[in-house]
Amino acid sequence: MWRPLLTVILSVVCSAPLLSQNNEKNHYLIKFYSVTAQSRADMESMLYAITGAATVSYEPRDSSFALSTYRLLDKQVISGKLLKHYYPVRSIRHLEVDMDPFPVMRQSGDKEADAILYEKEKQAWVKNYPDEYKKMLEKK
Numbered sequence: 463m464w465r466p467l468l469t470v471i472l473s474v475v476c477s478a479p480l481l482s483q484n485n486e487k488n489h490y491l492i493k494f495y496s497v498t499a500q501s502r503a504d505m506e507s508m509l510y511a512i513t514g515a516a517t518v519s520y521e522p523r524d525s526s527f528a529l530s531t532y533r534l535l536d537k538q539v540i541s542g543k544l545l546k547h548y549y550p551v552r553s554i555r556h557l558e559v560d561m562d563p564f565p566v567m568r569q570s571g572d573k574e575a576d577a578i579l580y581e582k583e584k585q586a587w588v589k590n591y592p593d594e595y596k597k598m599l600e601k602k
Contacts, residue, residue: 490556492551513540565580
């Protein structure tokens, strides 16, 4: 009962500040920190409403949604709108133009293994994106 009403309200309120309409489909991958069976349907409805997506599909292995839309999305706006509804976003990638996100330290409970994995992922990222890494160091 509430889901259709929520979708209509979100589509009216949330769709304006995304950026611009485009004649080509844009593909995005939005990863969340956790998606439960209960929250998945709500997240999917919100993604349709907030992004104006033509398609949304869920990938349970990494708690991500792949979506296609004719809009160019502002990542900060999308993250903010989802966080406002208690769905924190891990990353948003525009698949045609974006690079991989900088690695984050995992919290599995094994600090030594987490540190080794983080360092390995960080070194791989630095190798793939040396110019971006230099920019990060200059900002410090």
